[in-house]
Amino acid sequence: MLNKMISTVEGQELILERVFDAPRELVFKAFSEAEHLKHWWGPRGWTLTVCNIDFRPGGTWHYCMKCIDEKQGDFYGYESWGKAVYLEIVEAEKIVYVDYFSDAEGNEAENMPSSKNTIIFVEHEGKTKLVSRAQYASTEALKAVLDMGMEQGITETWDRLAEHLQSLQ
Incomplete structure (x- = not known):
């Protein structure tokens, strides 16, 4: 399973799993600190130009991804804004937003569809198994984001996460 994302759709929920070759505490920090997120969040060819994070229950993460890859045609120069509102945080174990x-x-x-995401960080043979469960309001909302290419985007984003974690060890 290492370096391979497993994707499953159950009704209106998208479940993603992948094992990262890094300690659980480090993978958790990569999701909770701006200095880490700036290095890996977003698909290839995109960078975070804005990354404001208040990592606590009730806090928010507001960010902007910008396409900096001229080879991506019409997407070049495009900005995509996102916002997360944190509901629950269990240090090194779980983030719900x-x-x-x-x-x-x-x-x-x-x-645009929103989702309630639960990310679980599981100790796995000295590595970290990441399980992401994204619940959408309907199967149609989930289908809409899948049709936008979200799965490929997450695959590339998690590839970048793996590379960032490797660079820190």
């Missing part, structure tokens, strides 16, 4: 597409002011994009 609501994930929205947003605008530059942090307002939810009403025409």
Whole structure:
């Protein structure tokens, strides 16, 4: 399973799993600290130009991904804003948040699906098994984000996470 993301759809929930060759505490930090997120969040060819994080229950993470890869055609120069509102945090074990597409002011994009995400960090033979469960309001909302290419984007994002974690060890 190492370096291979497993993706499963159950009704209106997308479940992703992958094992990372890094300690659980480090993988958790990579999800909770701006200095880590700036190195890996987003698909290949995209960078975080804004990354404001208040990592606590009730806090938010507001960010902007910008395409910097000229080979991505119409996406080159495009900005995609997102916002997470943290609901529950268990140090090195779990992060629960609501994930929205947003605008530059942090307002939810009403025409785009949001999800309630639970990320679990599991100790796995000296490595970390990451399990992400994203619940959407409907199967249609989930289908809409899958049709946008979200699965490929997450695969590339988690590849970048693996590379970032490797660079720190």
